[in-house]
Amino acid sequence: MKYAFGVDIGGTTVKMGLLDQNGKILEKWEIPTRTEDNGSKVLPDIAAAIRDKINEKGLNDSDIAGVGVGAPGAVDDNGVIYQAVNLGWGKFNLKETLHSMVKLPVKAGNDANVAALGESWMGGGRGFSSMLMVTLGTGVGGGLVIGDHIINGAQGSCCEIGHIHLVDNEEEECGCGNHGCFEQYASATGIVRLAKRRLAEDTKDSVLRSGEISSKRIFDEAKNGDEVAVEITKRYGYYLGKGLAICANVLNPEVIVIGGGVSKCGDILFDLLRPSFDEFLFKGCRETKFAMAELGNDAGICGAARLVLA
Amino acid sequence: MKYAFGVDIGGTTVKMGLLDQNGKILEKWEIPTRTEDNGSKVLPDIAAAIRDKINEKGLNDSDIAGVGVGAPGAVDDNGVIYQAVNLGWGKFNLKETLHSMVKLPVKAGNDANVAALGESWMGGGRGFSSMLMVTLGTGVGGGLVIGDHIINGAQGSCCEIGHIHLVDNEEEECGCGNHGCFEQYASATGIVRLAKRRLAEDTKDSVLRSGEISSKRIFDEAKNGDEVAVEITKRYGYYLGKGLAICANVLNPEVIVIGGGVSKCGDILFDLLRPSFDEFLFKGCRETKFAMAELGNDAGICGAARLVLA
Numbered sequence: 301m302k303y304a305f306g307v308d309i310g311g312t313t314v315k316m317g318l319l320d321q322n323g324k325i326l327e328k329w330e331i332p333t334r335t336e337d338n339g340s341k342v343l344p345d346i347a348a349a350i351r352d353k354i355n356e357k358g359l360n361d362s363d364i365a366g367v368g369v370g371a372p373g374a375v376d377d378n379g380v381i382y383q384a385v386n387l388g389w390g391k392f393n394l395k396e397t398l399h400s401m402v403k404l405p406v407k408a409g410n411d412a413n414v415a416a417l418g419e420s421w422m423g424g425g426r427g428f429s430s431m432l433m434v435t436l437g438t439g440v441g442g443g444l445v446i447g448d449h450i451i452n453g454a455q456g457s458c459c460e461i462g463h464i465h466l467v468d469n470e471e472e473e474c475g476c477g478n479h480g481c482f483e484q485y486a487s488a489t490g491i492v493r494l495a496k497r498r499l500a501e502d503t504k505d506s507v508l509r510s511g512e513i514s515s516k517r518i519f520d521e522a523k524n525g526d527e528v529a530v531e532i533t534k535r536y537g538y539y540l541g542k543g544l545a546i547c548a549n550v551l552n553p554e555v556i557v558i559g560g561g562v563s564k565c566g567d568i569l570f571d572l573l574r575p576s577f578d579e580f581l582f583k584g585c586r587e588t589k590f591a592m593a594e595l596g597n598d599a600g601i602c603g604a605a606r607l608v609l610a
Numbered sequence: 611m612k613y614a615f616g617v618d619i620g621g622t623t624v625k626m627g628l629l630d631q632n633g634k635i636l637e638k639w640e641i642p643t644r645t646e647d648n649g650s651k652v653l654p655d656i657a658a659a660i661r662d663k664i665n666e667k668g669l670n671d672s673d674i675a676g677v678g679v680g681a682p683g684a685v686d687d688n689g690v691i692y693q694a695v696n697l698g699w700g701k702f703n704l705k706e707t708l709h710s711m712v713k714l715p716v717k718a719g720n721d722a723n724v725a726a727l728g729e730s731w732m733g734g735g736r737g738f739s740s741m742l743m744v745t746l747g748t749g750v751g752g753g754l755v756i757g758d759h760i761i762n763g764a765q766g767s768c769c770e771i772g773h774i775h776l777v778d779n780e781e782e783e784c785g786c787g788n789h790g791c792f793e794q795y796a797s798a799t800g801i802v803r804l805a806k807r808r809l810a811e812d813t814k815d816s817v818l819r820s821g822e823i824s825s826k827r828i829f830d831e832a833k834n835g836d837e838v839a840v841e842i843t844k845r846y847g848y849y850l851g852k853g854l855a856i857c858a859n860v861l862n863p864e865v866i867v868i869g870g871g872v873s874k875c876g877d878i879l880f881d882l883l884r885p886s887f888d889e890f891l892f893k894g895c896r897e898t899k900f901a902m903a904e905l906g907n908d909a910g911i912c913g914a915a916r917l918v919l920a
Contacts, residue, residue, distance in 0.1 A: 374894060377739075429687075430764050442860075446761065453862025454740050457894035464859045465852065465890045468778045476892060542775065549774045550752075550860045552763025580775045582786060584684060584767035 303359065304608045305350050305367040305404075306418075308411060308600030309333065311386035314346060317601030318353060321365070321609050323422040327353070328601060339387035343394075347401035366405030366608030369398060370414030370600045374456030379408045382456060407607035411600060413450045413458075416443025416557075418603030421610075424557035424591035432459065432553040433593070434544065436562035439475075440483035440490075444551060448610035459547075462487070466543050485539035488515040488561045494539075495532045504528055519565035537572025544573060545580035548588045559593030567592070613669065614918045615660050615677040615714075616728075618721060618910030619643065621696035624656060627911030628663060631675070631919050633732040637663070638911060649697035653704075657711035676715030676918030679708060680724030680910045684766030689718045692766060717917040721910060723760045723768075725869075726753025728913030731920075734867035734901035742769065742863040743903070744854065746872035749785075750793035750800075754861060758920035769857075772797070776853050795849035798825040798871045804849075805842045814838055829875035847882025854883060855890035858898045869903025877902070 301320055308315040310333060317328040331349050334341040350367060353359075371394060373384035379395025399406040409417070416425075416433035425431035425445065435441040442459030444451040451458045462483035463476050470480035472493070484490055495513050499506065506528035507521055518536075521529035544556060563569060570590050581588070595602055611630055618625040620643060627638040641659050644651040660677060681704060683694035689705025709716040719727070726735075726743035735741035735755065745751040752769030754761040761768045772793035773786050780790035782803070794800055805823050809816065816838035817831055828846075831839035854866060873879060880900050891898070905912055 451756065451761075453895075454864035455862060455894055455897055457862040457892065458860075460859055460862065460892045460894050463892035464856045478890065546774045546856065547860055549770055550768075550857055552765060552767040552770065554764035580788065582767065582770045582773035584765055584770050585763075587765055 301363075302365045302609065303363055304365045304605040305353075306601030306603070306605030307346055307367060307369045308414070308604055309342065309346075309369065309371045309387065310411075311335070311372065314342070315597065315601050316346070316349060317598070317605060318357070319602065319605040319609075323602060323606070325598060325602070328598070333387065335386070335388050337388075339384070339389045342387055343398050343401055347398065350402050350404070361404060364404055366407065367398065367402055368414070368604035368607030369394065369406065369408045370411035370604045371408060372411050375408050375410045375452070376456050377452055379406070381408065405608055409450055409452070409604075409607060410443075410456055412441045413443040413452065414603040414607065415559075415599035416445050416603065417448075417450050417606050418595055418599035418601070419557050419559065419593050420445040420603075421448075421606045422602050423594035423599060424559075425555055428555040428589070430551075430553045430555075432547060432551055432556045434461070434547075434556060434558050435560035436486060436540075436558060437488055437560040440487050440543075441560075442547070444553070448606070461543070461547050464543065464546060466539065466546070482539075482543040485536070486543055490539070491515050491518055491532065491536045491562065494535050498528060498532050498535065508532075515562050516564065519568070523568075533568075533572055537569070537574075538576045540569075541573035541576030541578075542580050545577045548577075548585045549580075549582045552585050553588065555589045555591055557591050557593050559599070563592055611673075612675045612919065613673055614675045614915040615663070616911030616913070616915030617656055617677060617679045618724070618914055619652065619656075619679065619681045619697065620721075621645070621682065624652070625907065625911050626656070626659060626663075627908070627915060628667070629912065629915040629919075633912060633916070635908060635912070638908070643697065645696070645698050647698075649694070649699045652697055653708050653711055657708065660712050660714070671714060674714055676717065677708065677712055678724070678914035678917030679704065679716065679718045680721035680914045681718060682721050685718050685720045685762070686766050687762055689716070691718065715918055719760055719762070719914075719917060720753075720766055722751045723753040723762065724913040724917065725909035726755050726867075726913065727758075727760050727916050728905055728909035728911070729867050729869065729903050730755040730913075731758075731916045732912050733904035733909060734869075735865055738865040738899070740861075740863045740865075742857060742861055742866045744771070744857075744866060744868050745870035746796060746850075746868060747798055747870040750797050750853075751870075752857070754863070758916070771853070771857050774853065774856060776849065776856070792849075792853040795846070796853055800849070801825050801828055801842065801846045801872065804845050808838060808842050808845065818842075825872050826874065829878070833878075843878075843882055847879070847884075848886045850879075851883035851886030851888075852890050855887045858887075858895045859890075859892045862895050863898065865899045865901055867901050867903050869909070873902055
């Protein structure tokens with residue numbers, strides 16, 4: 301049996317896991333992300349934590365397939381990270397640098413892409429030959445996995461689907477400076493924006509007229525039968541389905557796996573997006589399936605371990 | 611030195627080539643596509659032509675890496691073609707069927723994807739790690755090549771970019787039944803449609819007001835200084851750039867190679883599409899390059915040969 305370390309570097313903590321080749325998480329733990337001195341302590345801390353764990357478990361280096369790392373920035377096929385603003389990192393070869401410290405084989409990828417690989421291996425994408433992972437959070441992120449491989453794109457920006465143009469004549473500006481980007485509608489902040497627009501249209505009664513509006517609350521109130529909330533979720537589903545249809549027409553994945561905060565509303569999301577997804581879908585892609593992400597916060601360490609186990 | 615046969619099956623002729631492993635076309639010829647009896651004669655004809663050529667050239671089977679085939683239909687990773695209406699073919703395993711006849715290794719792909727592989731190997735995409743090939747003809751087709759590999763998609767429909775939704779509120783219907791598809795604007799028929807719309811807007815003088823309007827003539831008259839033709843090409847460039855930006859945001863290819871009838875207008879096409887391409891592009895994809903297809907009708911046999919030489 302071979303083992304691997306999966307490392308998911310975040311802005312405040314580094315999630316770490318020891319997995320076996322079947323994808324079973326034997327142990328997981330966290331260490332703080334020390335971002336001082338331009339993040340120069342992050343990789344030494346990770347290397348030390350791994351060596352400690354190897355000693356603690358009495359493992360031999362020959363039992364370890366390697367260390368996989370997901371980092372919050374664009375990472376190319378050679379392991380070069382272009383920038384990780386949250387960590388204070390500029391451009392350098394993450395893979396080779398960590399390898400020189402930990403003395404084990406290292407592979408590295410973008411954190412969202414690595415999480416996608418985790419879902420493809422052990423989560424919602426298990427058993428499918430190709431998967432588009434879509435994360436509906438503060439923004440909209442994407443990751444493409446074909447077979448066992450993450451498709452990184454030329455500058456590590458494959459599946460930056462949050463910024464595909466979705467709607468003409470949008471007046472509000474997206475964070476990226478454009479107008480009408482997919483994530484202006486399909487993110488958790490997007491649905492709140494749609495809610496505020498809907499509420500401003502008339503004075504129809506709705507519990508959403510008082511209190512803070514959040515993605516979760518909109519879906520909860522829709523389930524409780526609030527008619528305005530129902531309308532908002534339908535509009536949300538329209539945009540989500542339209543954007544995913546564009547992605548499916550370009551990529552023709554076997555399955556689209558949806559994760560992130562908004563996905564916690566459950567399978568109703570599929571019912572909401574399906575009409576417009578089918579409307580805008582090219583017929584050659586009609587067999588596209590949907591699934592929910594299953595691994596939650598473990599997707600990152602799981603996919604990172606898979607980088608060195610595949 | 612290894613050799614390979616590249617076969618490009620069209621509705622009226624089958625283009626065939628004998629190439630060496632460096633991509634040099636040693637010989638090329640055509641045979642008629644006999645579509646009678648549901649196209650049952652097409653593959654036996656191809657196998658016979660290859661065996662004849664091997665005898666004629668005094669080659670040994672051991673010198674031949676194999677036979678690559680591009681066919682006009684969706685072909686999956688196992689060599690199964692789903693349908694080829696122009697040939698009268700239903701679903702069957704093209705790769706295994708031809709192999710049983712020709713007794714050489716066979717690989718098969720969709721003709722547009724295979725032509726993309728040819729351009730990636732020996733044409734406009736040479737030297738780039740990933741390439742989106744876009745063909746601007748009667749419709750708009752696409753093919754994605756990463757490294758030496760065609761990305762087929764789950765149902766062989768990867769990069770069916772002609773039918774991504776591009777424009778809201780379009781009233782005319784696309785051939786696929788939707789409204790506002792990329793190819794309604796960016797194809798050779800699309801620019802003619804844009805021209806007719808522009809001419810109907812007012813009565814401004816233009817040589818395009820008499821005679822047949824074609825993609826070629828619009829670009830020619832724009833080069834001659836016809837102001838209405840110039841306007842039409844600018845509108846065309848706007849839509850082309852907008853659609854390609856969506857594709858680049860999803861795929862992040864290192865280069866986009868443009869072929870097909872419209873591309874004969876030359877490098878002015880890049881000037882026309884660039885403003886809207888840059889406008890709608892996510893900044894992580896800013897380094898996307900453009901190139902013209904170079905192989906013309908040879909792209910198919912070249913890419914088909916590459917299938918068995920890579």
